[in-house]
Every structure is written in structure tokens, then in C-alpha cells.
Amino acid sequence: xxxxxxxxxxxxxxxxxxxxxxxxxxxxxxxxxxxxxxxxxxxxxxxxxxxxxxxxxxxxxxxxxxxxxxxxxxxxxxxxxxxxxxxxxxxxxxxxxxxxxxxxxxxxxxxxxxxxxxxxxxxxxxxxxxxxxxxxxxxxxxxxxxxxxxxxxxxxxxxxxxxxxxxxxxxxxxxxxxxxxxxxxxxxxxxxxxxxxxxxxxxxxxxxxxxxxxxxxxxxxxxxxxxxxxxxxxxxxxxxxxxxxxxxxxxxxxxxxxxxxxxxxxxxxxxxxxxxxxxxxxxxxxxxxxxxxxxxxxxxxxxxxxxxxxxxxxxxxxxxxxxxxxxxxxxxxxxxxxxxxxxxxxxx
Numbered sequence: 001x002x003x004x005x006x007x008x009x010x011x012x013x014x015x016x017x018x019x020x021x022x023x024x025x026x027x028x029x030x031x032x033x034x035x036x037x038x039x040x041x042x043x044x045x046x047x048x049x050x051x052x053x054x055x056x057x058x059x060x061x062x063x064x065x066x067x068x069x070x071x072x073x074x075x076x077x078x079x080x081x082x083x084x085x086x087x088x089x090x091x092x093x094x095x096x097x098x099x100x101x102x103x104x105x106x107x108x109x110x111x112x113x114x115x116x117x118x119x120x121x122x123x124x125x126x127x128x129x130x131x132x133x134x135x136x137x138x139x140x141x142x143x144x145x146x147x148x149x150x151x152x153x154x155x156x157x158x159x160x161x162x163x164x165x166x167x168x169x170x171x172x173x174x175x176x177x178x179x180x181x182x183x184x185x186x187x188x189x190x191x192x193x194x195x196x197x198x199x200x201x202x203x204x205x206x207x208x209x210x211x212x213x214x215x216x217x218x219x220x221x222x223x224x225x226x227x228x229x230x231x232x233x234x235x236x237x238x239x240x241x242x243x244x245x246x247x248x249x250x251x252x253x254x255x256x257x258x259x260x261x262x263x264x265x266x267x268x269x270x271x272x273x274x275x276x277x278x279x280x281x282x283x284x285x286x287x288x289x290x291x292x293x294x295x296x297x298x299x300x301x302x303x304x305x306x307x308x309x310x311x312x313x314x315x316x317x318x319x320x321x322x323x324x325x326x327x328x329x330x331x332x333x334x335x336x337x338x339x340x341x342x343x344x345x346x347x348x
Contacts, residue, residue, distance in 0.1 A: 008044040008134075008208040010227045010333035012059065013201035015266055016050025016194040017233025018172070018296025019080065020289075022072035022304055024055055024231045026311035027285055027323070028065035034327045038062055040133050042330040043229075044337070047136040047204035049193040051233065053169035057122065057162050060131035060152070069308075071121060076299035078113045107177045108297070114170065118163035128165055129158030136207055138193030138200050139168040142178055147196040148188075149203055156184060169193040175297060199266035201230045201273050225336075227329045228277055232266065232286035234310065236294045259296070283326050287314040 014024055032039055039059050040046070048056025058068050128135065129152060137150040150157050150165050157165075160183070168179045168190035178189035197203050205228065212222045236259055270284055292306035315323045 007337065008211055009225060009337050010043045010330055011204045011208060011229065012039065012043040012046045013199065013204045013228070013230045014048040014052030014055045015232045016052050016192065016198045018051055019072060019076050019299050019304065020233035020294070020296065020307060021051030021055055022069060022307050023234050023287065023311040024052065025065060025068040025072055026308055027231055027315060028055065028059065029069055030315055030323060031326060032065045035330065038064065042334050043133065045134045045136065045204055045208060047200040048169070049138045049198050049200045050170045050172065052200065053137040053166045053193065054118070056135055056137065057131065057166055060133050060135040061122065062132050073304055075117050076304065079117055080109060080297040080299040081113065082300070108175050111167065111171070111176050111179070114167060114176065115163065118166050122162040124161065124163060126162045127158060128152050128160050128162055136200065136204055137165050137169050138196045138203060139190045140193065140195045141188045142191055143188050148190060151207065172296065197269060199230065199269040201228060202269050205273065205277070223277060224281070226277060226281055227333045228273065228282045229326050229330070230270065230273070230282070230284045232284070234289040234294065234307065235286055237288050237290055238294055283322050283329065285319055285322055287311065287319065
């Protein structure tokens with residue numbers, strides 16, 4: 001069983017966003033190319049929500065980021081089967097055979113495809129305790145009405161199956177049914193961690209403070225010594241018009257409101273972390289989705305390729321300095337962890 005690190009100097013936090021996780025996967029692949037090693041060699045803690053939980057556990061497992069990109073490109077359609085045409089919110093949504101047979105209140109997708117792909121990637125027996133580095137994954141217990149934060153180093157979570165933890169974090173309301181999972185002595189229904197923290201950066205920082213405060217270190221010093229990398233899955237730019245916002249009821253808001261809540265919560269966390277950690281020790285990679293569809297479940301090849309092009313264009317243009325800042329900051333944090341010295345601010 002891996003022991004918990006006594007000191008956390010570098011954090012990687014990965015947002016939720018369905019198939020848009022391919023954007024994050026592409027950035028991770030570029031990061032590994034520049035570092036020359038798998039990302040888990042350079043971070044002390046990785047956190048993820050929803051699709052970010054899959055990415056986080058892949059990183060913590062030592063799976064090469066290029067293989068994660070291939071997962072989205074070649075297997076996403078098994079999780080989100082191709083849809084027919086029914087229009088809401090200005091985009092195509094399916095009225096699938098599943099919906100027709102079970103009614104409008106039934107989730108959009110059956111979870112079988114998600115389960116199968118997660119078991120294929122992580123194997124059905126791999127546990128959270130077998131991850132190479134500490135990992136934090138968010139979810140929400142609808143029975144107890146409380147947030148659930150899975151941790152590799154929590155004794156109660158070490159034997160939980162990785163595929164189940166990722167399923168629990170990825171079961172977005174309206175898209176998938178809640179995942180019923182045994183934790184401790186009872187079973188609980190768990191839904192997407194995006195309702196708790198679609199951007200899990202604050203959760204990761206809180207865990208770093210908890211671990212290092214236990215070592216009798218000053219909280220302020222801990223914050224100053226952290227290097228935090230946060231990766232989004234694309235920022236939605238599609239407007240909701242005045243008329244739509246005034247006229248929509250429960251049916252019209254059902255799916256769009258998930259996107260609104262997830263994006264809004266992620267933006268709020270970004271603001272808070274930026275103010276508390278500071279620009280020198282915090283880098284957020286995020287791109288506006290102006291040329292690719294922003295649905296969480298559009299697994300069409302055309303859309304996935306557009307998202308990949310968005311990701312590549314970002315790190316070649318407006319995000320070029322940021323990706324290099326991430327590389328330099330992670331290398332510096334690793335040197336500091338090795339020598340036991342405090343890290344200095346990463347260059348902007």
C-alpha cells in the first residue's frame with residue numbers, strides 16, 4: 001500500500017466536461033512530451049471531477065497521455081452512442097429508443113458503455129490504493145445529501161475499485177443514472193462530482209493543506225510553497241438569449257442547466273484560487289469553445305477532431321506561455337521536493 005506523502009508541493013487538477021476531456025488529454029500529452037516523462041513523476045497530488053476523474057486516475061496510474069487521447073477518440077462513442085435529431089437549446093439532442101421506451105424522465109444513456117470502457121482502461125480489479133500518487137475524486141451522495149471526496153490515502157477508500165469511483169464521479173444528472181456503490185457498510189447512490197466541484201482545484205489545495213498542516217507546518221507557508229496547475233475542458237460561449245432565459249421551463253432547462261451550473265462553479269473556483277494562491281504559483285489552462293460543439297456528449301468524429309484542434313491551437317498561441325510556465329513550475333517543484341528547499345515563484 002503506497003504511503004501518503006509528507007509534503008505536497010505540486011498539484012494537478014482536472015475539470016469535468018464529458019467528451020471535452022479530450023482537450024485536457026491533449027494538453028497532458030504535450031506536457032509529457034516537454035517533460036520527457038509521465039506527468040505523475042512531477043506532481044504530488046492529482047484531483048479530478050467527472051471526465052477529469054478518469055483523466056486523474058489515468059495520470060495516477062501512469063497511463064501515457066497519448067493513450068488517454070486515443071481513449072476519447074476511439075472509445076467515446078461507446079459511452080455516448082450516436083444520436084438522432086431532436087433540437088433543444090439550438091443543438092441536436094437525441095430522442096433515443098431508450099427515452100421513447102422509458103419516458104422523458106429516464107436518463108439519456110444507459111451506463112453499460114461507461115462501465116465497460118472504465119473496466120477496460122483500469123481493469124475491474126484495480127483499486128484506488130494502487131495508484132502511484134495521491135489522487136482526489138469528487139462525487140455527491142444523493143441519499144445522505146452530502147459531498148463525497150474519494151482519496152487514495154483514506155483507509156476507507158483504498159480498496160474501492162477505480163472504475164466505480166470514476167463512474168460515481170461521472171454520472172451526470174439527466175445523462176446517466178446515479179451509480180449505486182458500497183462504501184463502508186452501506187450502499188449509496190452517487191452522482192457527478194460537478195455538482196460539488198466541477199473544477200476540483202480548491203479540493204486539491206485543501207487536501208495539500210491538511211496533509212502538510214498535520215506535519216506542523218504553517219498554513220500560509222504551505223500556500224506560498226505550492227505550485228498548482230488547473231486544466232479546463234473548454235469554456236462554453238453559446239449564449240442563452242433573453243427570450244430563452246425568460247420563457248424556458250423545466251423541460252427546456254433540463255439539460256442546458258447542467259452545463260450552466262458546471263461552468264459557473266468552475267469559474268468561481270478559478271477566481272477564488274487565483275486570489276488565494278496568486279498568479280506566480282497558479283496556472284489555469286482553459287480555451288473558449290468558439291469553433292467546436294460544446295455538448296458534453298457529442299462523440300462524433302468531426303466534433304472530437306475539432307476539440308483536438310482547439311486544444312492544439314491554444315497551446316501554440318494564447319496558451320503558449322502558460323504551458324511553458326507549467327513545465328518550468330513542475331520541474332522547479334520537483335527539484336525543491338528533492339532538495340527539501342522551498343520553491344521560488346515560477347516565471348510568467
